[in-house]
Amino acid sequence: MRIISIICSMILLTMSEYAHAQNPIVQNLLNDVRLDSLTNFVKQLSGKKSVVINGVTDTIKSRQYQQPGNEKAFQFMKAEFIRFGYQVDSFQFNASGKNLLAIKTGYKYPNKRFMLGAHYDNWPLTSVAPGADDNASGTSTVLEAGRVFANYSFPYTIVFVLWDEEEPGLLGSIAYVPTIGSNSETLMGYVNVDMLGWDGNNDSVADINVRPVANSYTLRDKAVLCNTAYNLQLNLHVVDPGNGSTDHAPFWNNGHSAIGIDEEYDNDFNPFWHTPADSLAQFNVSFYQKCSKLAYATIAEFALDTVNTVGIKESKLENGFQIYPNPFSEQIIIRSEKHNEPIESVALFDCTGNIIFEKRIDNLATTVFMPATLHEGIYFIKVFTSDHSFVKKIIRQ
Ligand SMILES: [Zn+2]
Structure with missing residues (x-):
């Protein structure tokens, strides 16, 4: 059993990883998460419920990048983050592709950022495609984070990011990640969420995708600790080397610390994936909420911890x-x-x-x-x- 020490308000606490203490602020934050709010976002993004965009009532029928709903989803999400009080930014990377970023500036380390992200575009190429699990689930997890985290202050900056054009080849994240650091900001760690709604065999297995890059293992360890400390009751399945086909992969490929939290891809894959039948009706909503809370707890624990060093990018020494x-x-x-x-x-x-x-x-x-x-x-x-x-x-x- 590995012993971990955490300096907390001048008190040195030594604890085993099986007795990891709850941070009361993180627990309060998790208590603020509402399942009806999460599923309401899924309904709005998957066309099950109308949305108001620039004062006009409309329905997002598909978020596929060539469909009109893709831009509607962007405008809807942007307005939601503004409503929650965030500074928002867009990152246009091609004629049709646009990532959305919402920024909560840290009071102590404004240039050091943790990021939570998901892709908002979907599949297949039909005029009606709800894409509820892939990936209105992850997108709604990020939107609900925006609602909940708005009421708390963090020493580190937190960026909520919604990627476009993941489905045609991770285009939004591949374009963005190499720009990290160009404005003197440091990425401390990235948590990706892609498909959190399906648990067909009710075994509560969620994947933590990780690779041995930078301090990705520290992020994985934190997620594992949070599952226990906050009694989330997920059965975590660590996948190493993690799946390379979603938006955490460009972070690893650029030497950054990142993990992906997802439903179980290997043994319990959603049979409705990339079909027009991928809808909220198939969600295991209790599992969905637990996965969302795991992502929130992991990000919040790091963003509240004034001594963590997770975000150091790998650097090459000249001697190899x-x-x-x-x-x-x-x-x-x-x-x-x-x-x-x-x-x-x-x-x-x-x-x-x-x-x-x-x-x-x-x-x-x-x-x-x-x-x-x-x-x-x-x-x-x-x-x-x-x-x-x-x-x-x-x-x-
Ligand atoms: Zn996806």
Whole structure:
């Protein structure tokens, strides 16, 4: 059992992952989530209920990118986020494609962002296509997050993003992700939701898609902890390497920390997927609400935690090794990109040169769990390979 320490309002709490404490703010936030609000958004996005767009009552019959409902959905969602009090932004990436971003600026780290996202376009190419599970479910999870999170303040910035043109090939996220960082903002972590409504065998299995990129495993671990701490009663199925066919994939491909929370793709796939019969009637609404809450708890825990370091992007060292995150808190990942040069051992020294530990590795990549007793400050990590050794300064925060 791994011991995790969390600094919380000057009190040092040490707890096992099976006794992860609830954050009362996150619990309050989860209590504000309403199933009728989630399903109302699904009804509006899937044409089961009319919407008012620019003062005109209308129905979104399909959100497929060539259908008029795609733009109607964009305008509807934009107006909802404005109604909740957000600053909104659009990201046009081609003649028909437009992502929607709603921004809640952090009071302490305005340039450090957590993102929660879903694609709003759907399939198939018919004039009526509700696309309720794929992906009015995820889109509504993001809209409900907008409604609920509006009443809370966070030290970190949270961005709610709705991607367009996922179905023809993740076009919206592929266009956007490489622009992250161009305005001096740092992406701390991304949570994607794509299809949360189907649980055909009522086993409460939800997938956490993850890959060993940047601190994606830290996001996965947080989601697993939140499921227990907030008693969400999902059976989480970690898929590693995670599914590459939705909008979390461009984040991994650009070196960012990301996970995808979804219904069980492997063994219980929605048989109505990409058909005109993909409707709210097939939802397991209790499962749907639990998956939404899991995404909210994961994002909120990070965005409230003033000491987390999850968002450090992978950086390449010139000698072919990566060491991240730096600053670190609980663990550090060391990876050799030289396939003929595995890491033989690792040693940690304090700033006076005293050795704290040495560890045999014999692998191309390793996660080094740091002693929970390690104080904040500067340390030196020495990495030995069969050919040479090098030292890097790392900071415990
Ligand atoms: Zn989808």
